[in-house]
């Protein structure tokens with residue numbers, strides 16, 4: 001990870017603040033886990049962290065309400081299951097904190113159509129959902145900027161697919177500060193060195209995504225049998241050599257990268273462990289690595305899902321805490337743009 005910014009390196013006592021989010025648009029995948037969620041856990045002690053379920057963002061694509069509810073609760077339980085301690089981290093639902101949408105309106109007025117239309121996620125999702133190219137999908141990055149800027153976050157741990165959104169957030173903050181003085185902290189992206197872009201098992205030219213067909217991804221809640229089946233069917237190639245070569249061997253390289261990210265072993269050592277061996281061995285070893293990673297998380301997940309009262313208590317406290325922090329920034333913004341105080 002790019003760790004040039006640390007609380008120590010700034011010489012200040014106060015911990016730096018982190019904010020990140022994940023959409024409840026499906027069950028999180030191994031890509032979400034490697035690219036984002038597990039880093040959230042690693043950062044929890046060193047930073048002042050807020051992690052949210054980006055439910056407002058998820059309706060930029062049509063969602064079934066009962067599925068959305070179920071996925072949202074499951075995702076919240078998964079945040080706890082990966083080890084995020086609600087005493088140390090603020091865990092909340094974006095829709096419980098109305099300041100996100102309030103700031104988003106203001107920032108929409110400081111963002112240009114041209115900037116939004118260049119976003120690759122907008123282009124990808126418009127192509128995927130050509131029957132529903134809505135205004136929310138277009139201004140998605142402005143809401144994301146609001147999420148981040150409301151909390152004066154210094155760092156935003158995300159996968160590499162979010163780089164463009166982070167850049168636009170920085171541009172909006174800088175533009176606003178340029179007009180009104182120092183209102184927002186300009187945040188930095190925080191990307192993992194390995195696994196920032198886990199690819200689809202069926203089409204390794206595209207990122208693994210939880211809203212794609214089931215065979216394309218490993219979900220964090222997949223059973224051992226499902227994991228075995230999906231890895232067995234993962235696309236490789238017709239030459240049998242195991243080497244890391246994303247351009248010519250994207251499927252095999254993706255499997256090697258996943259193993260390296262999950263075990264912490266370097267890519268070189270993963271590759272050399274397969275010398276003289278075939279794709280069958282690679283796939284069965286990787287299957288075991290994935291199952292060993294996910295099964296303890298799944299056990300914890302089941303425990304939290306059986307305690308709804310506890311979950312509710314955590315998300316209510318999270319919303320109160322987040323709202324308190326968000327209000328400070330929002331009031332300042334309202335005043336700066338010239339709205340009358342109540």
Ligand code: ATP
Pocket residue numbers: 021022023024025026029031032033034035036037157158159160161162195196197198199207208209210211212
């Ligand atoms: P959707 O397919 O519904 O758009 P998604 O799977 O892309 O969702 P998000 O909720 O948009 O997931 O992203 C949550 C976090 O996971 C983000 O930080 C994102 O960068 C990261 N992430 C998503 N997919 C991958 C991937 N394939 N590899 C690494 N990181 C990823």
Ligand code: LTN
Pocket residue numbers: 019020021022023054057143144147148156157158162165
């Ligand atoms: N767009 C993000 C999810 C997200 C997010 C955020 C991430 C919504 N708001 C704020 C970091 C900070 C994505 O990962 N696809």
